[in-house]
Amino acid sequence: MAKEDETVHYSGTEGGWGSVRGIVETGLRTRPTPGVLNTLRRQNKVKGFMCVSCAWTKPAEPLSFEFCENGAKATLWELTTRRCTPEFFADHTVSELKGWKDYDLEQQGRLTHPMRYDSVSDKYVPCAWEEAFAAIGAELKKLDPRSTVFYSSGRASLETSYLYALFARLYGHNNLPDSSNMCHETTSVALKKLIGSPVGTCVLADFDLCDAIFFFGQNTGSNSPRLLHPLQEAVKRGVKIVTFNPIKEKGLEVFKNPQSPVEMLTPKATPISTLYLQVKAGGDIAAITGLIKHVLAAEEKKWAEEKLHVLDVDFIEQHTAGFAAMKAQADATSWEEIEHESGLARADLEEAAQIYVEAPRSIAMFGMGLTQHVHGFENLAALTNLWLLKGNVGRDGAGISPVRGHSNVQGQRTVGIAEKPELVPLDKLAEQFGFAPPRDEGFNTVKACEKILSEEVKAFIGLGGNFVRAIPEREMIEEAWTRLRLTVQIATKLNRSHLINGEVAYLLPCLGRSETDKQATGSQAVTMEDSLSCIHGSLGKNKPASKDLKSEIAIVASIAKATLPPNPKVKWDEWTGDYAKVRDLIAETYPEQFHDFNARVFTPGGFYRGNSARERVWKTEGGKAHFSVPKTLRAIAFDDAPERYRxxxxxxxxxxxxxxxxxxxxxxxxxxxxxxxxxxxEDIAAAGLTKGQIVGLKSDAGDGVDRQVGGLTVTPFLLPRGCLGAYYPEMNPLIPLWYHDEESKTPAAKGVPVRIVV
Known part of the structure; x- marks a missing residue:
């Protein structure tokens, strides 16, 4: 491994004055409204405004400033004084705007008026809301519902998500892909099959009780910095943190708390990881198998010498199935194979495993470094095996805890955003609303893209997000997108997806979560679910960016009214006027989780909706938690070869x-x-390249399709040999649509086969 002084790196800490500076610089660029400071003061607090950034939980006893650098940037971004008006669109054709960078598009500020794409002038032109709703409804009425896609990003509220899913099913389809399909769908599929719950099993109190925390493929510093506060407290009380990640991410190395005067004014900072192992990209299954081998060996040694167990043998006997087969596979796997596939030394893996052995209670945390692989399911199966060995699922201070991205991406699934009908209480919906819900499986993100390419999909409605920019196979999809009959985008700011239009296209601006949402019964609160399964209320208090904005609920309800025949049990106007009535519907559909919903909206720390696996009730085939035998030691689906990189x-x-x-x-x-x-x-030298050289990347997927991205500056960085790093979403054109996790269809963006083009 190269030395740090030979590479580009950051010598400071996560947090500290660097975070303050980052917030200030973003503020200078966005020029936020005067109310931003009060919004930040209320952010992630009871009866306050819930951050639109990551899904990390909100504590019952918040810090003075319960936001991180990323959360502050998201709020500044939403509360900018910049405005993207009809005048802006009058000055620029869509073809011209396609040549702008993503950053420059969003820097135009908040959208202010509903807009219709005019193909003759190649410009967006203003239109009335009523015109837009009527035209969209008329188009949808002409189409087979199964030829339409209703996509949602992960920031729409529980109330909006519930009504959006209901609209889709009343219309006649389950084509409800969401941003989870692109990131953590592997989590939902794997954990559901293995322990009976599609989400993590931890609550915030577990971080006060655990003895060790293991991270796999997650960048806390960039993606969920508020998590660093409980991590810092855990380290101070002696918790050992072990990190597996191909890249040394600063947030899991050292943290300087911006809210600590002592740390801000002195060199004092907190080292986070006790042990940091740079596993090869796609090598986690092998690494975890190494940990399992050591734990099993420690069990044998402990029993032989002391007649005591390392394993939780009672838990394994009473609550699990498949242990013997898993053990046999681990025993048969050689350390030579494990070292080769993981890129890690046996001694390092045994040191990490011994921390797990000695910790009475351990938490496993992971991100897209595990889920976004062709064998991402096997990554999580291996991790689950390790956690079941010591009964670290379903007890206080222990558990499996995926770190989610979008602020409500988990909650949307909870209230019905799902393409799989078996995940939704369709019989209950049929009873509530007097209709026959569709029972056929809908489209996830990959299937939706396949159907767009085959021209079987005719319409796309986007509830937030930047779908075309976020998906694989972008060039093909963009070209096919123009053959759609209808595209509708509900958004707060202009992005790339809004410039790739169907024959009929509308851009509908909505309120931001931080803004006052005033309806017939007064100011409305909305709710979202964090990654620890707690539900939080959010109340915006800022003046809307434009008097012409509508809420997401109002927009969804209005499109639905214009599309669907009247139904006395479906009361779009009443629901738009009073979101509490939507929460009553959610409580009726999901009584076990959302009983007394309105009474619990502003519970400090959120109210916990429950988790069967945490109670050791295994809603799996056979009624037990499952050990499994990984079918491979590598999460990637290609062999190593000269000049081929991951x-x-x-x-x-x-x-x-x-x-x-x-x-x-x-x-x-x-x-x-x-x-x-x-x-x-060392890879730079071996390839005959030089620092600063401009190169390109070419897909090496072997399917004959030419996929390339150019103009990249060779930058030395501390990575495992054979691994490359470059930014998302710029690298998405290199990912084939078919290159995804075998079980969940999540794009395999963390292990893409490429070659360097000079």
Missing amino acids: LMTLRSNDQFNTTIYGYSDRLRGIEGTRDVLLMNP
């Missing part, structure tokens, strides 16, 4: 998903550009 797509410190706040990836030491190719210095 590309990992990355997010910078200055972005949230496809939203680019700026060009400062401070935590990696990269400034002023996103057109970089991160590469081990």
